[in-house]
Amino acid sequence: MYSQTNWLGEFFKHSLLLAGAIVVLLPFYLMLSYSFKSPSEIEANKGGFFGTQEIMTDNRCIKAGNPEEECLMRPIVYNYTAAFKEAPLVRYMLNGIFVTVSIFVIQVIIALPCAYALSKLRFWGRNVVFGMVIFCLLIPVHAIALPLYIMLAKVGLTNTYAALIIPWTISVFGIFLMRQFFMTVPDDLIDAARMDGMGEFSIVWQVMLPTAIPALLAFGIFSVVAHWNDYYWPRIVVTGNKDLMTPPLGLRMFKSDMDGNEYGPMMAATTVIVLPLVIIFLLAQRRFIEGITMTGMK
Amino acid sequence: MGQSKIHYWFVGPAIFLMLLLLIAPVFVAAGLSMTNYSLGNSGFDWIGLENYEKLFSRRSYAKMFTASLTYVLLVVPISVALGLGAALLISSLKIGGELYKAVFFLPVMATLLAMAIVWEFALNPIVGVVNDILRSGCDKDMIYAFFTGSWYGNNALESWYGSSCEKKFPIWLGDKKYALGTIAFIGIWQAFGFNMVLYLAGLTSVPRELYQAAHMDGADSAWERFKLVTWPMLGPTHVFVITISSIRSFQVFDTVEALTQGGPSKSTYVMVYAMFEKGVKQNLLGIGSAITIVFLIFVLILTLIQVYFVNRRVHY
Incomplete structure (x- = not known):
C-alpha cells in the first residue's frame, strides 16, 4: 500500500531522531570524556573526547610531601585513582x-x-x-x-x-x-x-x-x-x-x-x-x- | 482447602507490613500535621489546623505550590509530546528503530542524581559546554541569523539569542528566571524515553486494518491517518501516560536537592523538597507532615483520575 520507500521522508525522520539522540547522549558523552581529561583540558574544553593524556602532576600528592617524580601520571589514571581514594x-x-x-x-x-x-x-x-x-x-x-x-x-x-x-x-x-x-x-x-x-x-x-x-x-x-x-x-x-x-x-x-x-x-x-x-x-x-x-x- | 489455616502464614506477613509501613504512616502524618512536634522533644502541643493555615497563607508556601505546579505543567506536556513524537517516528522507520529506542531509554535507567551532576557541569556558565556551544554560534552568520530571526526581518538584538550574544548567556541554575525551567529540562530529558516506550506499546495494539479502512475512506495523508486512527486509538495510552508522568514529576526531588536546594529565591522549592527541608533538615515535623498530607491528596486525585478513565476504557 505504502510500500514505496519515501527516501526523503526517511532521511527527514532520521535527522530528527538523530538530533534528539545527540541531546540525550550529551551528558553521557561529557561524563566519560571529563573522566579521561586533565583539569586544564576540562576548563578550556579542549582535547576532544579522550584528551591528549599528557603527563600531569598531582598537586595533592606533592602537598603530601612526595617527591615530584612520583606524582606524575596520566590524567585518566589520576582521575580514577583519585575517585577511589577520595571517596570509599x-x-x-x-x-x-x-x-x-x-x-x-x-x-x-x-x-x-x-x-x-x-x-x-x-x-x-x-x-x-x-x-x-x-x-x-x-x-x-x-x-x-x-x-x-x-x-x-x-x-x-x-x-x-x-x-x-x-x-x-x-x-x-x-x-x-x-x-x-x-x-x-x-x-x-x-x-x-x-x-x-x-x-x-x-x-x-x-x-x-x-x-x-x-x-x-x-x-x-x-x-x-x-x-x-x-x-x-x-x-x-x-x-x-x-x-x-x-x-x-x-x-x-x-x-x-x-x-x-x-x-x-x-x-x-x-x-x-x-x-x-x-x-x-x-x-x-x-x-x-x-x-x-x-x-x-x- | 479452606479448612486449613495455612493462609494465615501466607497473607499474615504482608498484611502486617502493609498496616505498619503504608497505612499507619498516613495516619501518623495526618495526626502530626496538627501538632508542633519535633524529634527529641518530650512532648508536643495540639495546634489544630494552624500548620495548614500557614501552608495556605504564607508566601514561601505559595512559592512552593507555584514551583511544583509549574514544574509539572512544563514536564508533563513536553515529555508526553516528545514521547509520542519519538514513538511515531521510530515505529515508522525502516531501519534503526531499535537503536533510537535504546538511546532514548538510557536516561530512564541511569542514576538521575549522577546525571544531574553531569548536567550541572554542562550548564556551568564559565566552563560548561552548553554556553560554549551557544556562544560559538554567535559569530557564525547563518546560525546567528537563524536563531535571532534576523533572516525573517526581526531585529537581532531584540531577540533572546541576539541579546545573549551581546551580553552573556544565562547562569542557568543560578538565575531565578531560568532555574526551574532548567530543572524541568533535566526532568524532560529523563522522562520522555519512558513515555516513548509506553506509546510504542500502545501503537502495536492499533489494528492494521483500521489504517486500510481509513485509506479506503480517502484518508491519504499521514496526518489524516494519524488524526483518524492513531490518535483516538491511543486513548487509553494517553490517560495512562499523562497520569503516570504527572505523578512522577510531582515527586521531583533528586535534581532539586543536588543542584539548587530550592533556590534561587525559592523558585525551585518543589513540594517533596519542602517536605524534606522542613521535616528532616529543620526538624519541623508538624508542618512537614501537613505538606505530606496535601501532597498525598494531590497524588490521590491524579491516581483516581487514572483509575476512573482506565476503568471506563477510554475508547472512541
Whole structure:
C-alpha cells in the first residue's frame, strides 16, 4: 500500500531522531570524556573526547610531601585513582548491592505466598485482603517518607542498614503483579502437586516460584533499578555515616566535599556508579524495557 | 482447602507490613500535621489546623505550590509530546528503530542524581559546554541569523539569542528566571524515553486494518491517518501516560536537592523538597507532615483520575 520507500521522508525522520539522540547522549558523552581529561583540558574544553593524556602532576600528592617524580601520571589514571581514594566508592557499591538485593529477596519472600493465597486459596476475608492491596497501591511510598522516618527514628533505627531496607520490604505492586500472573496458572498443576503429597509451602516455593520466573525477572529489574538509583530515601535516613551510603548518596557527598574544580575525579566516580546498570541494560535491553514499563506504575 | 489455616502464614506477613509501613504512616502524618512536634522533644502541643493555615497563607508556601505546579505543567506536556513524537517516528522507520529506542531509554535507567551532576557541569556558565556551544554560534552568520530571526526581518538584538550574544548567556541554575525551567529540562530529558516506550506499546495494539479502512475512506495523508486512527486509538495510552508522568514529576526531588536546594529565591522549592527541608533538615515535623498530607491528596486525585478513565476504557 505504502510500500514505496519515501527516501526523503526517511532521511527527514532520521535527522530528527538523530538530533534528539545527540541531546540525550550529551551528558553521557561529557561524563566519560571529563573522566579521561586533565583539569586544564576540562576548563578550556579542549582535547576532544579522550584528551591528549599528557603527563600531569598531582598537586595533592606533592602537598603530601612526595617527591615530584612520583606524582606524575596520566590524567585518566589520576582521575580514577583519585575517585577511589577520595571517596570509599567500593564501599558505596557494595552497600548498593547489599541493599538492593536484600530488598528484592525480602519483597519476593513476602509477596509470593501472599499472591499465591490471593489467587489460588479460598478463605474467609480474601477479598478484603485483596482490596487492601489495591488501596495500598494508591499510596506513593515516597510521599509517606516523613512519617516512616519519624517511626524509624523513634525506635532508634536511623543510620542503619535496616532503615534503608525495611520501608521497601512490602511491595504491594509485587503482590498485585504476581497475583495477576498466578491467576493464569492452571489449577490442575496445583491439584497434581497436592496429590503428590506436597504441602502448601512446598507448592509455593517448588511449583509456583519456577513458573513465575518471567514475571519475577521483570519485577526484579524494576525493583533493582529503582532502589539502586534511589536517592531520596537514603538521603533522609542516612546522615553523615559514610559506611552506610549507597552509590547516589555517596556521590552527592563527594560533590559537596569536593574542593574547587575537581571535575575529573568527580566524573570518574559518576562513571563508575552509572556504568554497571547501563552496561547490563545494553546487554538485555528488551527485558529491561519490558520490566520497567510493565511495572512502571510507580 | 479452606479448612486449613495455612493462609494465615501466607497473607499474615504482608498484611502486617502493609498496616505498619503504608497505612499507619498516613495516619501518623495526618495526626502530626496538627501538632508542633519535633524529634527529641518530650512532648508536643495540639495546634489544630494552624500548620495548614500557614501552608495556605504564607508566601514561601505559595512559592512552593507555584514551583511544583509549574514544574509539572512544563514536564508533563513536553515529555508526553516528545514521547509520542519519538514513538511515531521510530515505529515508522525502516531501519534503526531499535537503536533510537535504546538511546532514548538510557536516561530512564541511569542514576538521575549522577546525571544531574553531569548536567550541572554542562550548564556551568564559565566552563560548561552548553554556553560554549551557544556562544560559538554567535559569530557564525547563518546560525546567528537563524536563531535571532534576523533572516525573517526581526531585529537581532531584540531577540533572546541576539541579546545573549551581546551580553552573556544565562547562569542557568543560578538565575531565578531560568532555574526551574532548567530543572524541568533535566526532568524532560529523563522522562520522555519512558513515555516513548509506553506509546510504542500502545501503537502495536492499533489494528492494521483500521489504517486500510481509513485509506479506503480517502484518508491519504499521514496526518489524516494519524488524526483518524492513531490518535483516538491511543486513548487509553494517553490517560495512562499523562497520569503516570504527572505523578512522577510531582515527586521531583533528586535534581532539586543536588543542584539548587530550592533556590534561587525559592523558585525551585518543589513540594517533596519542602517536605524534606522542613521535616528532616529543620526538624519541623508538624508542618512537614501537613505538606505530606496535601501532597498525598494531590497524588490521590491524579491516581483516581487514572483509575476512573482506565476503568471506563477510554475508547472512541
